[in-house]
Amino acid sequence: MGYEIKKVADVADVLKKRLKTMEHKPSILRAIELKALADEIPLLKPEKRAAFGKELNKLKAELQKMVEVAEEETTKLEPIDVTAPFDVNTRKRPRPLSSELGSQNPIMADQDELINIFARMGFTAIESRQIDDDYHMFGSLNFPEGHPARDDYDSFVTAEKDKNGKPFIAPAHTSTMQNRVLKQFKPNLEKGQAIAVVIPGRVFRNEDLDPRHEHTFQQIEGVYVDKGIHAGHLIATLKTFLQEYYGQELDVKTQPFYFPFTEPSFEFAMSCPFCRKKGCNVCSYSGWIEILGCGMIHPNVLKEAGIDPNVFTGFAWGVGTMRLTMMKYGIEDIRHFNSGKLEFLRQFK
Numbered sequence: 001m002g003y004e005i006k007k008v009a010d011v012a013d014v015l016k017k018r019l020k021t022m023e024h025k026p027s028i029l030r031a032i033e034l035k036a037l038a039d040e041i042p043l044l045k046p047e048k049r050a051a052f053g054k055e056l057n058k059l060k061a062e063l064q065k066m067v068e069v070a071e072e073e074t075t076k077l078e079p080i081d082v083t084a085p086f087d088v089n090t091r092k093r094p095r096p097l098s099s100e101l102g103s104q105n106p107i108m109a110d111q112d113e114l115i116n117i118f119a120r121m122g123f124t125a126i127e128s129r130q131i132d133d134d135y136h137m138f139g140s141l142n143f144p145e146g147h148p149a150r151d152d153y154d155s156f157v158t159a160e161k162d163k164n165g166k167p168f169i170a171p172a173h174t175s176t177m178q179n180r181v182l183k184q185f186k187p188n189l190e191k192g193q194a195i196a197v198v199i200p201g202r203v204f205r206n207e208d209l210d211p212r213h214e215h216t217f218q219q220i221e222g223v224y225v226d227k228g229i230h231a232g233h234l235i236a237t238l239k240t241f242l243q244e245y246y247g248q249e250l251d252v253k254t255q256p257f258y259f260p261f262t263e264p265s266f267e268f269a270m271s272c273p274f275c276r277k278k279g280c281n282v283c284s285y286s287g288w289i290e291i292l293g294c295g296m297i298h299p300n301v302l303k304e305a306g307i308d309p310n311v312f313t314g315f316a317w318g319v320g321t322m323r324l325t326m327m328k329y330g331i332e333d334i335r336h337f338n339s340g341k342l343e344f345l346r347q348f349k
């Protein structure tokens, strides 16, 4: 643009100079249009016409030459990318942005790693839903109406109601998928194969936010059902998974807990992978970290999915994976994950 303005200014300059030397002095506005000048010829005295015509032709030739030169120079210019950002301050010609490769959010990168660990152990992955109903959130999981344990899963609900007159729910745990997965893979049991599924997904809780609490976070649920499955299988599976993830031998222990959808239920702890039980700030100097909730699938949950609990047994667990990731990389604030802050995300390239 700057280039063209300069050229127009040059043309005006030449015109001004030329018009000054001309005996008949037309206005610069008329001079810009050569045809208007030519139209003046019949208005001049006959003896002046030849000289004016000659000067006019010279002017025309000069201007034509300038146009040709300008056109030739234009063809030498680099092509301009009109979609590139334009620096309004320096008015410099557009330049392409410097390219920067993006990277996966550590939540998703870690989720892929966790799914891979379980895939090597024979688990199929099925993603959970981000909106679900009361039946899958509670009813199918042995939380009867009015059960006090429902209060521990305070999530967000829609104003719209489902066919049973209940609001839809942003799931507070990935266990909402248990009933669906058990029904879908029930034919495995009839063929003599186990049901082995992990369910990664986003879950929601109505939490006040602080460095340890987020309203939106990530879980991986696991479900395993076959004949003769007992708590020993559960503990071995989870121990193997945690050892693979943290890349070292770990000790694990369980303590009794309560969930309506497992019986017995456990709180599962691992030896601190950072201090190896010597005590550090990650494990609050206890040497142990409580990492997940798990248990043997409640017979009512199996029955609800059409599986005979007298023939088949199974275990299930749910683990908040953002906490695993936070511990692995020493991330101090859970809110970083969903913040979209580039200073945080660039560290995980």
Ligand SMILES: [Zn+2]
Pocket: 272, 273, 274, 275, 276, 277, 278, 279, 280, 281, 282, 283, 284, 285, 287, 288
């Ligand atoms: Zn420790």
